[in-house]
Amino acid sequence: MYRCIVPIILIGFFICTILFLGCVSNKQDELSVFAAVSLKDALTEIGAGFTDKHKVKIYYSFGASTTLQRQIEKGASVDIYISASSHQIYELQQEGLIETTTRQDLLTNKLVVVSHKDSILLINNLNDLTDRKITKIAIGQPGIVPAGTYTKEAFTQQNLWDKIHSKLIFGNNVRSTLAFVASRNVDLGIVYQTDVVISNNIKVILDIPPETHSKIRYPAAVIRNTTHKQLAEVFISYLRSKDASDIFDRYGFTTLTSK
Numbered sequence: 001m002y003r004c005i006v007p008i009i010l011i012g013f014f015i016c017t018i019l020f021l022g023c024v025s026n027k028q029d030e031l032s033v034f035a036a037v038s039l040k041d042a043l044t045e046i047g048a049g050f051t052d053k054h055k056v057k058i059y060y061s062f063g064a065s066t067t068l069q070r071q072i073e074k075g076a077s078v079d080i081y082i083s084a085s086s087h088q089i090y091e092l093q094q095e096g097l098i099e100t101t102t103r104q105d106l107l108t109n110k111l112v113v114v115s116h117k118d119s120i121l122l123i124n125n126l127n128d129l130t131d132r133k134i135t136k137i138a139i140g141q142p143g144i145v146p147a148g149t150y151t152k153e154a155f156t157q158q159n160l161w162d163k164i165h166s167k168l169i170f171g172n173n174v175r176s177t178l179a180f181v182a183s184r185n186v187d188l189g190i191v192y193q194t195d196v197v198i199s200n201n202i203k204v205i206l207d208i209p210p211e212t213h214s215k216i217r218y219p220a221a222v223i224r225n226t227t228h229k230q231l232a233e234v235f236i237s238y239l240r241s242k243d244a245s246d247i248f249d250r251y252g253f254t255t256l257t258s259k
Helices: 002-028 037-054 065-073 086-094 126-130 146-157 161-167 174-182 193-197 229-238 242-250
Strands: 030-036 057-063 080-082 104-108 111-116 137-140 168-171 188-192 202-207 218-222
Touching (some): 030 065, 030 229, 037 229, 037 242, 057 065, 065 080, 086 218, 111 146, 111 174, 111 193, 126 161, 137 146, 137 174, 146 174, 146 188, 161 168, 174 188, 174 193
Parallel strands (some): 137 168, 137 188
Antiparallel strands (some): 080 218, 104 218, 111 188, 111 202
């Protein structure tokens, strides 16, 4: 009987070991990514392609870049962070929270003034925003939403910030800013050109000159306390692949070729 029990015990141990290793393997084959909400549609599609190719599940959390930064600073469990501004990545780097050598500047974008597609409002330049016919302008909250920070820089550079401040309605991210315009709760809004691509109710009425604000950059980096560093680096490399670049281009982003 003893001879019969030993093989059974060994077989049971072997099966448990396989099951345990299988669970560990499955747990490793996933990544958590914090990303600026303006990237939502493009990254969702890219993530699906990455999963098909590498059999790795991508879990996204989208939001305002500064909001996501604060969550990382408070110890949120995340492997990769992609911001809509270099500022947040720089602060995390100063705090020792990212793997500096993994940083990649992936994309750029453009700021545009938009209206509802049925609006008859027209402007020729930013100074026209002082017109009395324009009473409400939606922008992202400066200091929290990079698009709002860029917008404030442009308004300040054109000596408009104080003149039109009373007209401003602040969104907690760039998509909520877009929603103000799409729902006709404001006359105009300032968003990225990529946000217009995903909305059928919005039209561009003015491109904001890029020289009026800081360069728009979307940097990505691996978080230092990740347990999936190698896999996270593979994902960031994939974001620079032709497959990913084609998707970014289709959504209106401009890919950057240098680090």
